[in-house]
Amino acid sequence: MSNLINYSNGEMKTSTFEEKMENANFPMSDKGRVYHVEVKRGEVANRIITVGDHTRAEEFAQYLDKDSPLFRLSSARGFLTITGKYKGVPISIIAIGMGLPMMDFFVREVRSVVDGQLAIIRFGTCGSIGAARTGSIIVQNAAFAITRNYNYFSDTEEIESELTDEKPYNFTKIFHADPQLYKKIELELINSFGEDNVFTGLNATCDSFYSSQGRKDGNFRDYNSNLISNISDVYPEAISLEMEAFMLFHLAKSSTSLPLKDSNNTILKNSIKAASAAMVVADRVTNDFISPVKVHDIQKVAGKAVLNALVDFELIYVHPDDDDCVWNQN
Known part of the structure; x- marks a missing residue:
């Protein structure tokens, strides 16, 4: 069994709501904990898997090294952070719930x-609007957003x-995953599931599980009966929701490169490398x-x-690996 380290050296967790908060612009407690995820420096590794x-x-945490300490922190807002090591490399696994705001809080x-640098891989679930059937894995190498246009619904008579x-x-423009990171995930998943069960392509991220994914709900006027076909018209290469x-x-x-310290050797334009699979x-084609x-x-x-993909991904500069980091505490 791993050595389980809870918040505050094994004592019962105290929510940040019981700590003094400072800085209304970016709230942080007087102990250095962020407002929603509730972590502080030394509790999160540079390599992160995020799940729902x-x-x-x-x-996923069952695969972390058994001879290294395992840190768990559950926040009042529903975030769960588990930090340990995998093959000797510090890793955090963070459950964030669902939706765009939760991802924004977390990142x-x-x-x-x-x-x-941060390397973040999301592994979750999705709906297929292409050839992938249930049980397949989709590596999402790019994504666009579909958001409900609230103005449209303001005047029923006009509609x-x-x-x-x-x-x-x-529909937004397309944003891309880090090419090296998603290709590492793709390779590992193909090795695990076979080439016929892994698909790679464009994803649609929706601001609702229901309306903006084209699901029908007779209790609301969602005007989404043609939404799936509209996706195919605008982005015919889209394969998942x-x-x-x-x-x-x-x-x-x-x-930005602002969080990087000791970055005299290399100035990086973007400090976060991201990829996603689901x-x-x-x-949504067969309704299965x-x-x-x-x-x-x-x-x-x-x-x-x-x-495996995450620990194999090289980062140029990582958080100082000192005794204050939870993955080094006994």
């Missing part, structure tokens, strides 16, 4: 407490009389949905593949 649910995070707050120039859903990858790629593209749980047993079996294998 806690169960998947715990499943920004973790970036603020970790020195050096029904077709007087509005607004469209019910907006989910709710987080675009924000991860967008923030990686928007990241198992297909919903086939995956069984829970199959999900469990797939993520067991996928977890190890993603960990």
Whole structure:
């Protein structure tokens, strides 16, 4: 068994809401903890796997080195951080929940407490709008966002009389995953699942599980009956739908070199390298949905593949590996 280290050297966790918060612009407690994820310096590694649910995070954590300390922190806002080592390399696994805002909280707050480059891989679930069937894995090498256009819904009379120039859903431009990182994931997943079960392509990140993914709900006027076909018209290469990858790629593209210390050797334009992969749980072409047993079996294998890709990815500068880091504490 790994040595389990909880927050505050094994004492019961105290929420940051009981600590004094400072700086309304970027809230942080007087102990250096960020507001939502609640981590501080030395509790998150430079290499991170982010997932949606806690169960998947715990499943992946079973592969971490048994002879290294394991740190767990569950925040009041629902984030779970597990940090340890895999093949001797510091790794964090962070469950964030679902959606664009949760990804934004996670990336920004973790970036603020970790020195050096970050390599972040999202592993989650998705719906397929292409050839991938349930149980397949999709490596999302790029993503665009689909967001509900709230202005469109402001005047029902205009909509029904077709007087509005607004469209019910907006499509963004495409943002890309880091090419070296996603290719490492792709290779590891193909080695684990076979070439026929791994697809690589463009993803649509939606701001709703329902309306902006084209699901029908008679309780609301969503005007989304043609949304899936509209996706094919605008981005015919799109093969999957989910709710987080675009924000991860967008923030990686928007990241600066500011968090890097001791960066005299190399000035990096972007300090975050990001990639994403997801198992297909919903086939929007056949209307098939995956069984829970199959999900469990797939993520067991996928977890190890993603960990292997992450530790094999080179980072130029990482957080100082000192005794204050939780992965070094006994």
